Amino acid sequence: MSQPAAKPAAQKDTAPSQIALNLVRGALIGTVETVPGVSGGTVALVVGVYERLISAASSLMSGIKEVAVSTVRKDPAQRSAGYQRIKNLPWALLLAIFLGMGVAVVSMAHVMSYLVEEQPVLTSAAFFGMVLASLYVPFSFAGKWRGRDWCYALIAAGIMYFVVSVPPAGDMSNPPWYIIMGAAAIAIAALVLPGLSGSFLLLSFGLYQTTMNAVSNFDLTYITLFGLGAVLGLATVVKGLEWVLQHHHHLTLVVLAGVMLGALRALWPWKTDSNDLLAVGDQASAALIWCLVGFVLVVLVILADKIFNKPKVVHQETI
16 A cells, blocks of 8 residues: 655645744754854754755855856856755745744853853853763764874864963954954854854854853844854855865864864863963862763763664565
């Protein structure tokens, strides 16, 4: 007996129940994107929309490029193809996901701003534990590690350790436009690299608290610049990372693991204003507890990813 044909994904996306589900998915992704150490890409994998989001982002950038190039060349056929590519995107999915993300980010920004300002030691400790656990993701995704891979990872870790050791260049509470846009363009890379947190990258740049405050206070100038930088990153950094992952998948993840390891320095709870590390100080016991809590939370997310993304065994029917 023949089975009824499955509904196309785009048709499913417009069902009220699916819209509600995608709003929740977006809210989950947005919530973790405000927390350094938990990757929105990993959560997108867990909730089952990662591949569709990356594919849609790639198609959107390709469509915009086709329209732009055809406008310069005055090529109506290419322009029409670009518009058609954009039109065919799963807009019902994208709008629901990004609406859910936006609401969650704005809501969580208030909470994260308060925690970073009022409990810097405990918050940093929790973030440290989260990123430490997140190292498992690029480490495991890279596959078998060879001797030279450990060398590459250690070199990447050393370079990143040095980068995040540099004292702040100035008052990062009011950074220039090119710093905001550049940081956003790089942070958006977390979309294509599960295990890498966009908020963690912002924290490494010294812009995490500034960005959370801007979102919390609806600073439209900052938010607009950050959004433009994110779009620029989608068109350049994300496209570049897609190519690198396709052609140098193993090496990319090896280097990513090293980068995340070296950048842990930025999350050490006890530091001076000039970014020098201090010995373990006040709230040591509480900091250790929160570090373990952060570690366990990420482990649970990783376990959820393994449970919900198991390879499906296809059983063939006998005739």
